[in-house]
Amino acid sequence: MSEQALGREALSGARRVVVKIGSALLTNDGRGLDDAAIGRWVDQIAALHQRDIEVVLVSSGAVAAGMVRLGWQVRPSAVHELQAAAAVGQNGLTQCYEQHFARHGMLTAQVLLTHDDLSNRKRYLNALSALRTLVEMRVVPVINENDTVVTDEIRFGDNDTLGALVANLLEADALFLLTDQEGLFDADPRHTPDAKLITDGHADDPRLAAVAGTGGALGRGGMSTKVRAAQLAARSGAVTVIASGRQPEVLTRLMAGERLGTLLRPEQAPIAARKRWLAGQLQVRGTLTLDAGAVKVLRDKGSSLLAVGVCEVQGGFRRGDMVTCVDEQGALVAKGLVNYGAEEARQLAGQPSHQIEAILGYMEAPELIHRDNLVVV
Numbered sequence: 001m002s003e004q005a006l007g008r009e010a011l012s013g014a015r016r017v018v019v020k021i022g023s024a025l026l027t028n029d030g031r032g033l034d035d036a037a038i039g040r041w042v043d044q045i046a047a048l049h050q051r052d053i054e055v056v057l058v059s060s061g062a063v064a065a066g067m068v069r070l071g072w073q074v075r076p077s078a079v080h081e082l083q084a085a086a087a088v089g090q091n092g093l094t095q096c097y098e099q100h101f102a103r104h105g106m107l108t109a110q111v112l113l114t115h116d117d118l119s120n121r122k123r124y125l126n127a128l129s130a131l132r133t134l135v136e137m138r139v140v141p142v143i144n145e146n147d148t149v150v151t152d153e154i155r156f157g158d159n160d161t162l163g164a165l166v167a168n169l170l171e172a173d174a175l176f177l178l179t180d181q182e183g184l185f186d187a188d189p190r191h192t193p194d195a196k197l198i199t200d201g202h203a204d205d206p207r208l209a210a211v212a213g214t215g216g217a218l219g220r221g222g223m224s225t226k227v228r229a230a231q232l233a234a235r236s237g238a239v240t241v242i243a244s245g246r247q248p249e250v251l252t253r254l255m256a257g258e259r260l261g262t263l264l265r266p267e268q269a270p271i272a273a274r275k276r277w278l279a280g281q282l283q284v285r286g287t288l289t290l291d292a293g294a295v296k297v298l299r300d301k302g303s304s305l306l307a308v309g310v311c312e313v314q315g316g317f318r319r320g321d322m323v324t325c326v327d328e329q330g331a332l333v334a335k336g337l338v339n340y341g342a343e344e345a346r347q348l349a350g351q352p353s354h355q356i357e358a359i360l361g362y363m364e365a366p367e368l369i370h371r372d373n374l375v376v377v
């Protein structure tokens with residue numbers, strides 16, 4: 001089996017995918033939201049949902065939709081005007097998705113994030129638990145940048161990076177970047193008509209950055225932010241595909257393993273990549289000493305860590321920080337992102353989860369470290 005075939009095959013087995021739809025595509029090159037096209041992507045996502053594939057959407061288009069609503073012909077360069085346009089346009093964007101998903105009896109949730117939200121440990125965990133809950137409830141999160149509170153992202157128009165960070169956050173199997181070109185070409189096809197499509201590659205191949213230019217008048221990041229996004233997505237083992245959102249049934253065909261667009265593979269197998277990514281995330285802020293029973297279930301069953309199995313808590317960590325878990329002899333067992341700060345963890349150590357609310361007056365989560373946020377070493 002060829003190396004290329006491996007990447008495409010992995011797509012047909014994907015269970016959780018992040019789909020990012022770019023501005024250029026969504027807005028029919030500036031003529032307002034392309035309602036019919038949005039309806040077609042929604043139909044495909046609904047069909048994937050029927051097959052129990054979880055889809056999280058990252059959708060641009062707020063600025064472009066706002067410009068049309070405000071009657072602006074040219075994308076403003078002043079950041080405060082871009083922010084105003086995004087705030088006006090985001091309403092229309094949300095409405096449009098909501099109406100189309102409602103045709104399929106599906107609910108959507110508007111989620112506005114900044115890159116900082118995903119690098120700040122506490123907010124990272126908050127975003128993760130909210131998104132996980134939505135996905136578990138079969139609601140489709142529709143994510144965009146929170147344009148009112150950012151300046152860099154809105155200036156560079158880069159939702160590709162946001163798509164990759166969401167793929168990392170949710171440990172998605174694949175990131176689909178839908179755009180107005182068939183994929184990544186060996187030169188910008190807008191300027192080089194005989195440019196050739198790159199069908200497959202490694203996300204970390206340095207030659208890709210060299211061919212990836214910047215974008216058109218509406219979407220701004222171009223292919224360079226897409227290649228960078230593929231590198232970021234690869235850190236947690238996700239495959240990235242850059243493909244044309246205008247291809248009929250693009251998502252269903254990609255999920256069937258069809259050779260469309262440009263597929264960029266991670267270097268490492270997903271599980272190894274995810275664990276390495278998590279382990280390399282953060283500075284360690286504290287240590288939990290586990291009793292023999294907890295060590296056993298972490299190692300043998302891949303369970304979450306419950307407070308009842310913790311005998312000692314060291315350090316001054318906060319919710320979302322990385323802590324190490326050691327056995328009673330001090331040998332390293334695991335690393336993970338902790339759901340409670342050190343003070344709360346000290347109160348909870350040795351106690352069963354059903355006591356958490358009585359002890360603290362609230363319950364953030366039933367486990368001290370969720371198994372998805374835990375790497376057993």
Ligand SMILES: Nc1ncnc2c1ncn2[C@@H]1O[C@H](COP(=O)(O)OP(=O)(O)O)[C@@H](O)[C@H]1O
Binds near residue numbers: 021
């Ligand atoms: N090597 C390349 N291959 C394909 N497209 C390229 C390349 N270099 C630059 N581009 C440009 O990138 C644009 C897509 O990026 P962008 O406008 O940011 O879209 P989106 O809003 O979908 O993120 C294309 O329309 C194309 O002009």
Ligand SMILES: N[C@@H](CCC(=O)OP(=O)(O)O)C(=O)O
Binds near residue numbers: 023060061
């Ligand atoms: N968040 C903004 C800008 C995002 C944007 O244009 O990104 P992209 O589609 O990646 O070029 C919006 O919704 O208009």
